[in-house]
Amino acid sequence: xxxxxxxxxxxxxSRPAPELIFGDLWEFDPSPETADPKLKPRYDLxxxxxxxxxxxxxxxxxxxxxxEQKLAxxxxxxxxxxxxxxxxxxxxxxxxxxxxxxRERAKYLYRIARLLQDRAREFAVAETLDGGKPIKESRxxxxxxxxxxxxxxxxxxxKLDYVAPGRRVAPLGVVGQxxxxxFPLLMLAWKLAPALAMGNTVVLKPAETTSITCLKxxxxxxxxxxxxxxxxxxxxxxEVGAAVMNHPTPAKVAFTGSTEVGKIIMRAxxxxxxxxxxxxxxxxxxxxxxxxxxxxxxxxIVNGIFFNQGHVCCAGSRLLVHEPVxxxxxxxxxxxxxxxxxxxxxxxxxxxxxxxxxxxxxxxAALVDSGVKEGAEMFxxxxxxxxKGFYFRPTIFSGVSMSxxxxxxxxxxxxxxxxxxRTVDEAIEKANNTAYGLSAGVWTDKGSRILKMSVELKxxxxxxxxxxxxxxxxxxxxxxxxxxxxEGGRQGLLDYAKLV
Amino acid sequence: MLAKSPxxxxxxxxxxxxxxxxxxxxxxxxxxxxxxxxxASKVKGLKLATSMVDLTTLEGKDTPGKVxxxxxxxxxxxxxLDAPQVAAVCVYPSMVRHARKALGSDTGVRIASVAxxxxxxxxxxxxxxxxxxxxxxxxADEIDMVINRGAxxxxxxxxxxxxxxxxxxxxxxxxxxxxxxxSELETYDNIRAASFLAMRVIREGDFIKTSTGxxxxxxxxxxxxVMLEAIRDYYLDTGIAIGMKPAGGIRTAKQAxxxxxxxxxxxxxxWLTNExxxxxxxxxxxxxxxxxEKEKTGAYQAPYYFSEAAESY
Numbered sequence: 001x002x003x004x005x006x007x008x009x010x011x012x013x014s015r016p017a018p019e020l021i022f023g024d025l026w027e028f029d030p031s032p033e034t035a036d037p038k039l040k041p042r043y044d045l046x047x048x049x050x051x052x053x054x055x056x057x058x059x060x061x062x063x064x065x066x067x068e069q070k071l072a073x074x075x076x077x078x079x080x081x082x083x084x085x086x087x088x089x090x091x092x093x094x095x096x097x098x099x100x101x102x103r104e105r106a107k108y109l110y111r112i113a114r115l116l117q118d119r120a121r122e123f124a125v126a127e128t129l130d131g132g133k134p135i136k137e138s139r140x141x142x143x144x145x146x147x148x149x150x151x152x153x154x155x156x157x158x159k160l161d162y163v164a165p166g167r168r169v170a171p172l173g174v175v176g177q178x179x180x181x182x183f184p185l186l187m188l189a190w191k192l193a194p195a196l197a198m199g200n201t202v203v204l205k206p207a208e209t210t211s212i213t214c215l216k217x218x219x220x221x222x223x224x225x226x227x228x229x230x231x232x233x234x235x236x237x238x239e240v241g242a243a244v245m246n247h248p249t250p251a252k253v254a255f256t257g258s259t260e261v262g263k264i265i266m267r268a269x270x271x272x273x274x275x276x277x278x279x280x281x282x283x284x285x286x287x288x289x290x291x292x293x294x295x296x297x298x299x300x301i302v303n304g305i306f307f308n309q310g311h312v313c314c315a316g317s318r319l320l321v322h323e324p325v326x327x328x329x330x331x332x333x334x335x336x337x338x339x340x341x342x343x344x345x346x347x348x349x350x351x352x353x354x355x356x357x358x359x360x361x362x363x364x365a366a367l368v369d370s371g372v373k374e375g376a377e378m379f380x381x382x383x384x385x386x387x388k389g390f391y392f393r394p395t396i397f398s399g400v401s402m403s404x405x406x407x408x409x410x411x412x413x414x415x416x417x418x419x420x421x422r423t424v425d426e427a428i429e430k431a432n433n434t435a436y437g438l439s440a441g442v443w444t445d446k447g448s449r450i451l452k453m454s455v456e457l458k459x460x461x462x463x464x465x466x467x468x469x470x471x472x473x474x475x476x477x478x479x480x481x482x483x484x485x486x487e488g489g490r491q492g493l494l495d496y497a498k499l500v
Numbered sequence: 501m502l503a504k505s506p507x508x509x510x511x512x513x514x515x516x517x518x519x520x521x522x523x524x525x526x527x528x529x530x531x532x533x534x535x536x537x538x539x540a541s542k543v544k545g546l547k548l549a550t551s552m553v554d555l556t557t558l559e560g561k562d563t564p565g566k567v568x569x570x571x572x573x574x575x576x577x578x579x580x581l582d583a584p585q586v587a588a589v590c591v592y593p594s595m596v597r598h599a600r601k602a603l604g605s606d607t608g609v610r611i612a613s614v615a616x617x618x619x620x621x622x623x624x625x626x627x628x629x630x631x632x633x634x635x636x637x638x639x640a641d642e643i644d645m646v647i648n649r650g651a652x653x654x655x656x657x658x659x660x661x662x663x664x665x666x667x668x669x670x671x672x673x674x675x676x677x678x679x680x681x682x683s684e685l686e687t688y689d690n691i692r693a694a695s696f697l698a699m700r701v702i703r704e705g706d707f708i709k710t711s712t713g714x715x716x717x718x719x720x721x722x723x724x725x726v727m728l729e730a731i732r733d734y735y736l737d738t739g740i741a742i743g744m745k746p747a748g749g750i751r752t753a754k755q756a757x758x759x760x761x762x763x764x765x766x767x768x769x770x771w772l773t774n775e776x777x778x779x780x781x782x783x784x785x786x787x788x789x790x791x792x793e794k795e796k797t798g799a800y801q802a803p804y805y806f807s808e809a810a811e812s813y
Contacts (some may be wrong), residue, residue, distance in 0.1 A: 018739040020732065025769035028545055028761070095757040138535055200774035339765040377809050445519055454534025465521055473791070 022338045031348045033135045037126035039212065042073040044458060045081055045235060046218040047073055048088035048226025054081050059454030060236075062212055065132035066345050066354040066389045077234035079243050082203070085232035086249040089174045089201040091227040092229030097201050098171055101330075102158040106486060109154035109197060111224040112217075119220070123213060127185055127343045130212040132354030132390070135346050147187035149488075152472035153193035156493055160198065169497040171199030172275065176250035178241045179214075179258045181207035181356050182311035182412075187256055188214055190487045192231060193472075198496040205244045208237040209357050242268075248264045251275065252496070256313075259436070259481045260408075274352050275496050277485025279313065279477055281410040282438030284459065285431035286420075286467060290324040292443035296465070298332045301416070304467035306340060306394050306494045309352055310414040311360075313482075314439035316467055318400075318407060318420045320427050330398055333416075337379045337394045340484045352414060355390040364392055365411030370396050376417070402433060410436070424449065428456045437479030441467045448498050461485075504654025504749050510693070513657065517733075520726055529721035531759045542757070543795050549756040550583050550788045552774045553781055554591040554612055554745065556588035557631035558713065564598040567591055569717060570601035574609045578789045581796070583650070586785065587774040588612045588642060593635040601637035608780040612642035612677070614665060616725045621646040629698055632670040643667070644780075645678040646712060647698065649684045655698055665701045677707035678729075678777075683717040688726045695730035702782060704712025705775070707743035713780060724759055741770070746781025753791040754786055 017301040042059065044051040056137040061400060079139075092098075099107070116123065120143045160169050175195050177393065179187040184206055195202050206214035214233055221231055234240055236260075244255050244264045252275035255265055286304050287298045306314025321329050345353030355361040372378055376397040385391040392414055400407050400417040404480040407417050421427040431440055440459040442450050454462040460478045463469060475486035486492045525752040555574045557566060569587070574586045588610040599611045613635040617623035624633075632643050645667045651660040665767050668676055678698040682691050698708050708727055720792055724746045731742050744763070750756055756779060763771050771777050786806040794800050 015739060018736050019738070020768040022765075024770045025772050026548065027541060028535070028537060028766055029537050029539045029541045140534070240506050291519075293521040293524060294518045295518075296521040296528070299524055335732075348534070394775050465524065466527075 002423065003004040003303075005454075013213055018210045020335055028349050030344070032084075032344070032346045033121075033128075033139070033348055035092060035121040035124055037129055038122055039126065039129075039214075039351050041043055041074050041233070043075060043211065043215040045075045045077055045085070046215060046231070046233040047081065047085045048232065049222065051225070052084075053082075053219070054078060060208065062130060062209065062226065064125045065128050065209075065356055066331060066474035068388055068390075071129055071272055072212060074208070074235050075241075077205075077240045079237045082234055082240065082243040085203045085234050086105055086174060086247050087202050088229035088232050090249055091399040093171070093173055093201040096227040097230045098173070098199055100199070100376065102160050102197075102199070105197060106154045106362060108226050109150050109157060109193065112151035112220055112226070113147045113154060115220045115223055116143065116150065116217070120144065120147070123185060123216065124149045125346070126216055127213050128353070130409075131181060131184055132345050134350040134353040136350070136388040137308060141181055141188045145472075146185045148450065149193045149321045149472045152282075153197035153493070157197040160193060160497075163493055163497070164499055167499045169198070170496070170500050171202060171491055172496060172498055174249050175200045175202055176244045176247060176253045176495065177202060177204040178244055178253075178255050178257065179204065181210040182313070184210035185213040186500055188217060191254055191256075194487070194493045195496045196230065198493060200496055203232045203244055203250070205247045206232050208235065211235045215438065242299050245269070252277075253497075254485070255279070262483060275495075276481035277477075277487075278436075279485070279487060280481060281434045281436055281483050282315065282478065283318055283408065283410050283434045284314055284316050284321050284439040284441070285322045285395040285457070286441040287427050287431060287453070288322060288325070288329060289442075289444040289446070289449065290322040291445045292325075292465070293327060293445065294325060294332060297443040298329065298336050300441060300443065300465070301333060302336055302340070305416045306337070306352055306414050307468050307476065309392070312468065313355060314461060315412075315471060316441050317416060317440075318431075319416055321418060321420050322427075322432055323420045323422050324424070326418075330418065333396060334381075335380055337396065340381065342383050342391060343386055343395060352394060355392050355413065358390055360412065361390040361392060364411055367406055367409060367413075368395060368415055371404060371415075371417070372398070373402045374406070376400045376404055376406060402430060408434065424452070430459050432456075435481040438477075438482035440461070441490075451499055508583050509655035509657060513693045513697075514689060514808075516710055516729070520692050522688050525688055525718055525722050525725055528691060529725050529762065531763070532758045533796045535758070535761050537757050537761075543792065545757045545760055545789050546792050546795070547584055547595060548772060549753065549760060549779065550785065550792070552778050553586040553785050554588045554590040554747070554778045555586045555785055556713070556747075556780055556782050558590070558592060558614060558618070562592060562595055564595070567595045567598045568602040571599055571609070573785070575607070577605070577665045577785060578793070581787055581789060581792055583792055585609055589703070590614065590780065591642065592618070592639070593631055593638070596638040596640045603751055606766065610641040611639060612644055613640040614644045614712070615646040618644070618646055619714040621648055625666065627630070629666055629670045632667055636670070636672055636674045638793060640674055642677060643671050644679055644709060646679045646681060646754040652685070652694055652697070653790070661697055661701045665696055668702055668706070675706055676702055677709045677743075678702060679712055679747075681712055681715065682710050682723045685806045688722070691723055691726045692730050694729070695727050696734065699730070699734045699740070702742065704740045705743065707745045707778065709745040709747055709780065713748030714799055719746030719750055719759075719780075721758060721762060725762055725766065726810060728762060732767050741776060743776040743778070745778040745780055750779055750781050751783050751787065753784070753787045756788065
């Protein structure tokens, strides 16, 4: 063998391995979206159908993570503001909304959906300014999908007699909701639409870094003529969230966010009568078999982990690749991420925008450091990042093992950990060897294998030969420490109802 | 018996070169259509696309006069506009000598000729080879051949490749473009597989090409992408750079820019040249010129402002 190798070296002229050049021969000019986001300099709380100043008189700044500039001041709610919000919600439930027939509630929901569509560009720009996600995603995904959720649940509102065959459903009453910063408007729609369709009234707290589109939606609720108090928004950080979750009024609380905070909420509410749904973290396995169409799998891997800068609870952050194709998938993946465009989120050509906050950027950097220290091999494309703002290069780690922190902890950033497997059983075992169970992906040409995997994988959603596909009709939610309860579809609706 | 069946042949080939998921390809190419090309990058893209056009006329009613006017258009697409010459004119073999007369021998515009009983390819091999030799002898710089789709679909890959190899030999110094006629291959899997079969028997600098333009479905971003990815994989495996030519159905500048974005993001800068990428088109040229004029003056000119030299494809 040794002679063969050396022989080959001496007789063949050494030719450099062929490589692709992704340079600047044809560079794209900046193409910024220019619609006016119509921001107000200061946003108050939305209680009882009115914008109301916080009793404390305190405000905090909301900044644009793309350039660290201040966008607006947001009211900081106190305990008495939360009380006022719940009082308004209870009043609205007792006097108007709870008594309204479903077909009347549907009219309001349709109106909200249409008003949101009318102002789609404005909302997309506001969402991108506030959260840092690329404009093409807020324009093509977040805003249309939020409208779609209102439309879908509007359709249910007058058909609730048929949602649980043989049973009657009734609203729970007042519900308290807390949503995260990764899809501010969309998570808002996921929470509001089913609650309202079923006849509940709501007190909701958006994330402190991304309150703007929530408060802009309050303007739409006013324009739609929604009765006062049906929806109330209180803004602020964790303490406000705790006040919303722990308040005695709500019959149910719904939370989307980290598993850590979810556990705190559950501990606080243990022993109460309150219903809960939790949509928490994830560490999804995206599993690629050797018979998969590799270029499309690579595209799915990229969609899975780099969508919304990886700030996605169901992100395919663990790539499990069948050993025979591991090298090829890695090589293809490297070439693919070399053409991802990182930069100004407002540019229509940007694929990866800004990390949502300085704090999150720090968390991502720390976990990536741990990956390097623990011996995984890191690849980042050589792209230029803007000087100001919070940015992180798309990052892939190969040679990761199950015990590495980057294979176990949710990074919530554009960082992919690649592991390999040899057999179907090993893939299932590795995929399920996590505290989470929100989503998974399977890439194979073999239909029977897809069915087997979807049964064996302990994940709320299993995508086959695609990734990160959402629809209002399809229930979404987790297993294990990824939470419980569903959002979307009939199942999501029933989580806001009592059966009578 | 089983091992010799066409099914087994296809299975082996797909195992070797890999398969394609149609939904995934179409999702990928949809992303190219959301790219926003403005200002200087638009002008650069339009000029690049112009320089890649194989200005084509393939009609039964073609005459030496028509070909001469096509050649004039190729040399000077639009007087007064700083637009590059196109890459080539593409004509039937009987028109090659007329094109050569019109272009002269000292020209940057190449002469491409469809040969091998275009578009069906249904003539005896010796007839097809004779046609290729005649076109080259008359002065063709490039030959656009059609593959034997019947042989491919029957799993007779050896026969298909032997015929291509024979045409390569008949070409001599002329470059070869191998037309897969993608609409007759029907699936992306087949398009990828046929691309590999062709690439394995042609030379560096030769092309694979989507279609004849004579069937209902021609170049699309989807089949362009499948072939670009095949070219990329073949290049990274062997170091042999094959060119690509989508043909038929690309009529607007906007479409052409989307195809170029696909090239930029799949094969990279080394393919952003007319030595490795061409558009088989005719009406495309005037739309490119119209857009260039608009970038220059800020106003759209009426279509009749641009000389019409070709109306087919």
